[in-house]
Amino acid sequence: MAGPMGRMMAGTGPENRSIDFKVSGRRLLAQFKPERLTLYAMLFCVVLSVGLNVVGPKILGQATDLVFAGIIGRQMPSGASKEEVLASMRERGDGQVADMLRSTDFTPGEGIDFTAVGHVLLFAVGVFLVAGLLMAVATRLVNRTVNRTMFRMREDVQTKLSRLPLSYFDKRQRGEVLSRATNDIDNIGQTLQQSMGQLINSLLTIIGVLAMMFWVSWLLALVALVTVPLSFVVATRVGKRSQPHFVQQWRTTGKLNAHIEEMYTGHTLVKVFGRQDESAAQFAEQNDALYEAGFKAQFNSGVMQPLMMFVSNINYVLVAVVGGLRVASGSLSIGDVQAFIQYSRQFSMPLTQVASMANLVQSGVASAERIFELLDAEEQEADPVSSARPEELRGRxxxxxxxxxxxxxxxxxxxxxxxxxxxxxxxxxxxxxxxxxxxxxxxxxxxxxxxxxxxxxxxxxxxxxxxxxxxxxxxxxxxxxxxxxxxxxxxxxxxxxxxxxxxxxxxxxxxxxxxxxxxxxxxxxxxxxxxxxxxxxxxxxxxxxxxxxxxxxxxxxxxxxxxxxxxxxxxxxxxxxxxxxxxxxxxxxxxxxxxxxxxxxxxxxxxxxxxxxxxxxxxxxx
CATH class of the missing domain: 3.40.50.300 (P-loop containing nucleotide triphosphate hydrolases)
Structure with a gap:
């Protein structure tokens, strides 16, 4: 037969539709069901690692208390008890200093017990080493889980493409479809690799650190929580501003890929008809659109970290001031305050990481929505259950x-x-x-x-x-x-x-x-x-x-x-x-x-x- 294609090309790409991030996020998480056992093992390793990391500052606080007690004890007269020394200080009018040293376990006349300090530090090193090894195992399990999940998603996309009717491809640019099957899946994989384990680690760290903070000092814990609502407001506002830009970024990426694919396959005709300048202008237009969307998406997500660091510094100052007052009153030891300041940093850092990863996750979910749109596309009508067939195929x-x-x-x-x-x-x-x-x-x-x-x-x-x-x-x-x-x-x-x-x-x-x-x-x-x-x-x-x-x-x-x-x-x-x-x-x-x-x-x-x-x-x- 002779003749050009008689098909109708309707539009240049899929229809734009709003992104439901919650639904798409849940569907993306559902892809991990076959990896449940691996995820449980990963979660077990992360819980142990976070638990050990959370205990670490408290152990280091004990080392600080031992050093401080040794320094104070050496300066005190030997032969007297701690209570006698503190009573003598109050008689001399140094009652405030005596109150501050009340929580310090020193022995008058004795210096730093380096053996005890060494044992504590060695124990702390062991705790952090085991925590690091457990996190390395968890990271390996995350990589395995993500790669196997992406492998299945690629297979699902390939299977879906083979089941789609010809009309689906007639209505879309080939490069745009290819972008979904390659760029979007790669973006999902990279997003999950970078955020999945870290997100779980950060959330568990927040819970563990918060528990330790209340254990050390409920008052300082409440002070540290003062900035949490501010952090939540910052993350929510920036996240909402970033969402549409990430969606537009990946849509524009698909359009740019479609244009490049068309110009590459038809480069001979482009040159024959002298359309190089027009093709370059169209590329520049698509590239500018991608630059604009990418810049806005990355700028909004980039603003997140400095804002969260600012909130973290406010928290650090509040904890340091209130902690100093508690030490001066003798309610807390120097080691406890030092541990609490570390906890404050540990508490603020995961909040910042979660806020930053929220924007990264938005980019991955935007790509996931494009993949699910492809997977949800109407397939060609199924063959009859009991199909008929000519007894002898002759070709009439x-x-x-x-x-x-x-x-x-x-x-x-x-x-x-x-x-x-x-x-x-x-x-x-x-x-x-x-x-x-x-x-x-x-x-x-x-x-x-x-x-x-x-x-x-x-x-x-x-x-x-x-x-x-x-x-x-x-x-x-x-x-x-x-x-x-x-x-x-x-x-x-x-x-x-x-x-x-x-x-x-x-x-x-x-x-x-x-x-x-x-x-x-x-x-x-x-x-x-x-x-x-x-x-x-x-x-x-x-x-x-x-x-x-x-x-x-x-x-x-x-x-x-x-x-x-x-x-x-x-x-x-x-x-x-x-x-x-x-x-x-x-x-x-x-x-x-x-x-x-x-x-x-x-x-x-x-x-x-x-x-x-x-x-x-x-x-x-x-």
Whole structure:
């Protein structure tokens, strides 16, 4: 068959819709269900690690108390008890100093007990070492969990893409779809790698540190909590400002990828028509939009950390002032205040990290929403549960009053009836937009008819499974597709069984590709890439025709498959067909039917098209 694609391109990308971060976040977390055991092990390691890290400052506080007690004890007269020394200080008018030293466990006349200090410090080192090892194990488990989850998501996307109807891809730019399957999944993976373990660690640290702070001093704990509402307000305000910018950033990334992909695949035409400047201007426009969205997203998220650090410093000052007063009154020891200041830092840092990661998570959730939108897209209609199949596949095709429309308001094919007998070759000829390629799509069930039916050997193809239907049909499209490999491998791709080199060469000869293949340095073993570099457009089409011949289908469909070969070769390929009948389509209807000779004698639409394209070439061949 000949003719350009008759499909309707509706828009340049998916519709914009609001992002529900809560729903998307829950769906993203649900992806981790198969990794529950690994997550439990990771959580166990994190809990132990956080617990040890939280105990650490208290242990160091004991070391500080030992050092301070030794310094004070050395300055006191030996032979007296602690109570006697404090009473003597009060008699001298140093009651405030005596109150401050009341909570210090010193022995008058004795200096620093370095053995005890060493034991405490050694114990602290052991605690921090074990905590670090546990966190390393937890990080390894997080990496394993995230990578396995992303592996499954990629498989889900790949499976989904294979189930989507052709209409889904017709309505979207290819680069935009590819961006979802690559960039968005990579962004989700990076987001989870960076935030998942750290987020759990930070939340548990906040809980553990808060418990220790109340244990050391409930008053200082309440002082430390004064700044929490301020931190929450800062995180909420900045987070809400960042959300729409992250969404726009990834949408714009998809559009930019689509533009680059289009310009790369069509770079020859861009240069031929001198559209480099226009292409560069469009790229600059998309790039500027991405810059603007990315800048706003990153600026808003970047503001978070300095603001949270400012709040943290306020907290630090309050704790230091109140803690100093408590030490002066003798209610707390120096070591406890030192430990509490460390806890204050430990408490503020996770809050800052959680706030910063909230923006990172927003970026990941924005990508997750795009992935879920793809996964939620309506799939092609499922095959019948009990599919029918012709007893013997002979290739008799009948179109019975077929009508089809992409847009309900714009019919493309109306009441079309056609019969093709086994062994016959039918050429559907017509001007651009007549519906020739649409007819192919209906036969292959890329689309289903709006009215009427198509039968194959008397069986309605709507009752057949798509695999059974397409197994008997070979197809060569106007747009050639090759994969990275040898020419022989590309031709053999059309066979459902292992084929010999002789069968491959026979198919190439039938497609008139053997001659040019043998002129290549490695012949059939010449390696080409997916773009077919090293062979011309016409030679690529001959390879795809040979591939279709090798599949030995009951029905062979050529959708303008010879558009890139020279006219003389096209005539030779057409002459290789057994019988030739022709139908001429205009505006979705067959206006002429008959043999080649009959249609030429009728001097109608077919004759005009034939004379315009083939008359001179036939004369040369004959």
């Amino acid at each position: 095709v009948a179109l019975e009053h077929v009508s089809f429309r992409y847009d309900p308001e714009k019919p493309l094919i109306e009441d079309l009836s056609l019969k093709v007998e086994p062994g016959h070759t039918v050429a559907i000829v017509g001007p651009t937009g007549a519906g020739k390629t649409t007819l192919v799509n209906l036969l292959m069930r890329f689309y289903d008819v709006s009215d009427g039916r198509i039968t194959l050997d008397g069986v309605d193809i709507a009752r057949m499974s798509r695999d059974d239907l397409r197994a008997g049909i070979g197809m060569v499209l106007q747009d050639t597709w090759l994969f990275g490999g040898t020419i022989a491998e590309n031709i053999a791709y059309g066979a459902s069984r292992d084929v010999t080199r002789g069968e491959i060469e026979e198919a190439a000869r039938a497609a008139h590709a053997d001659r040019f293949i043998r002129t290549l340095p490695e012949g059939y073993d010449t390696v080409i890439d997916d773009e077919g570099s090293g062979v011309s457009a016409g030679e690529k089409q001959l390879i795809t025709i040979a591939r279709a011949f090798l599949s030995d289908p009951v029905i062979l469909v050529l959708d303008e498959a010879t558009s890139s070969v020279d006219t003389r070769t096209e005539v030779l390929i057409q002459k290789a067909m057994a019988k030739l009948a022709h139908g001429v389509m205009e505006n979705g209807s067959i206006v002429e039917q008959g043999t080649h000779t009959d249609l030429l004698e009728a001097d109608g639409a077919y004759a005009r098209l034939y004379k315009a394209q083939f008359a001179q070439a036939v004369a040369e061949v004959d």
